[in-house]
Amino acid sequence: MNESYREWLEQKKLRLQALDCYSAGVTPEGLAQQLGIDSSKIAKLNFNENLFVDRSRQTLLLKQVADEIDLRMYPEDEVPKLVKKLAEYLRIPQDYIVIGNAGDELLDRIIRLFIEKGDTALSFTPSFIIPQLCVKRQQGEYVTVPLKSDFQLDVPTMLNAFSEKTRLLYICSPNNPTSNQMKPEDIETLVKVFPGIVILDEAYSEFADYTFVPRIREFPNMIILRTFSKAFGLAMLRLGYAIANPELIEILTKKAPLPYPVSGFTIQMGIKMLENIDIMQTAVAALKVERERLIKSLNQIAGVQAFDSKADFVLMSTKLPADFVYTKLLNRGVMLKKWGKLLQYENCFRVTVGLPEFNAKLIESLKQINEE
Numbered sequence: 001m002n003e004s005y006r007e008w009l010e011q012k013k014l015r016l017q018a019l020d021c022y023s024a025g026v027t028p029e030g031l032a033q034q035l036g037i038d039s040s041k042i043a044k045l046n047f048n049e050n051l052f053v054d055r056s057r058q059t060l061l062l063k064q065v066a067d068e069i070d071l072r073m074y075p076e077d078e079v080p081k082l083v084k085k086l087a088e089y090l091r092i093p094q095d096y097i098v099i100g101n102a103g104d105e106l107l108d109r110i111i112r113l114f115i116e117k118g119d120t121a122l123s124f125t126p127s128f129i130i131p132q133l134c135v136k137r138q139q140g141e142y143v144t145v146p147l148k149s150d151f152q153l154d155v156p157t158m159l160n161a162f163s164e165k166t167r168l169l170y171i172c173s174p175n176n177p178t179s180n181q182m183k184p185e186d187i188e189t190l191v192k193v194f195p196g197i198v199i200l201d202e203a204y205s206e207f208a209d210y211t212f213v214p215r216i217r218e219f220p221n222m223i224i225l226r227t228f229s230k231a232f233g234l235a236m237l238r239l240g241y242a243i244a245n246p247e248l249i250e251i252l253t254k255k256a257p258l259p260y261p262v263s264g265f266t267i268q269m270g271i272k273m274l275e276n277i278d279i280m281q282t283a284v285a286a287l288k289v290e291r292e293r294l295i296k297s298l299n300q301i302a303g304v305q306a307f308d309s310k311a312d313f314v315l316m317s318t319k320l321p322a323d324f325v326y327t328k329l330l331n332r333g334v335m336l337k338k339w340g341k342l343l344q345y346e347n348c349f350r351v352t353v354g355l356p357e358f359n360a361k362l363i364e365s366l367k368q369i370n371e372e
């Protein structure tokens with residue numbers, strides 16, 4: 001083997017080892033195998049997937065797409081068709097929209113295009129981790145300011161952190177994992193004076209009270225991120241879109257630089273879901289009812305505090321240690337996302353609003369753990 005190749009690869013591996021990457025942990029099938037139960041019995045409440053979407057109607061659409069598309073062709077005409085449908089759904093012009101392989105890929109694309117070595121990105125903590133991983137991969141610095149105890153933005157401290165090197169501001173609202181929406185006036189204050197790109201991550205906006213989409217023209221440096229993974233229940237397909245002024249959209253589209261990043265099958269499925277928008281609307285309405293029931297039931301359990309939510313998940317804090325609760329729940333086939341201490345709250349978990357039977361399993365298990 002070529003010596004210089006070996007040396008170069010070893011150095012590369014060392015540098016890549018230092019990169020933090022996302023690790024999902026145990027999978028539902030893996031857990032079901034460990035417990036000797038069927039995976040359909042696992043209460044998978046860890047990834048904010050939306051099981052309220054009618055699967056049989058979705059499957060019907062999937063079959064229609066299979067009949068309609070020709071897999072041998074590149075998806076040339078599909079992108080503009082989806083953009084047109086999205087423009088109608090969002091009531092904004094088509095040149096304000098770019099599509100991508102779900103929110104994660106768009107985050108990665110925006111950060112790859114706009115952040116370079118030596119740039120700084122600003123955000124708050126706790127929040128969604130992917131932007132931080134992408135900025136660090138670009139050899140940028142990621143600065144975070146803690147949220148206030150009510151999970152709202154600490155605007156003066158964030159304003160103080162702005163500098164000529166700060167080229168990205170990441171605001172997740174509704175925020176993962178705190179599940180609240182940030183006050184619009186706070187977002188506005190920050191965006192108006194920020195000397196770079198602002199990503200407003202609205203992955204959960206369909207479950208929330210308001211969106212910045214109708215106001216996008218007011219903020220030339222803002223990119224709003226949306227996904228089909230949550231409200232539309234298409235997490236498996238990986239489809240998302242971003243909304244921004246045409247100048248930024250052109251960069252995100254033309255400098256991507258891959259010509260067809262999203263599969264034609266996925267795009268067609270997005271179109272079908274928009275043409276049958278009542279599937280999403282019915283699911284969101286049902287989830288919101290269940291969300292209130294879940295919060296109420298969690299708060300009735302001794303030593304559990306559940307917070308108000310504007311997303312498809314709920315933040316919960318327990319008196320018992322997080323590792324203990326997490327393991328006990330896993331052993332009962334309940335999967336949550338463990339966060340541990342968040343701000344002043346100990347032992348935090350992010351709980352997806354699941355179907356009633358799975359939420360009931362969680363509630364029952366938490367009660368049993370308390371009694372042991």
Ligand SMILES: Cc1ncc(COP(=O)(O)O)c(C=O)c1O
Pocket residue numbers: 047048101102103104105128172175176201203226227228229235238239240
């Ligand atoms: C805040 C937020 N943004 C973006 C995403 C990315 O989702 P996807 O890549 O499925 O669109 C997630 C996923 O959980 C999220 O919580």
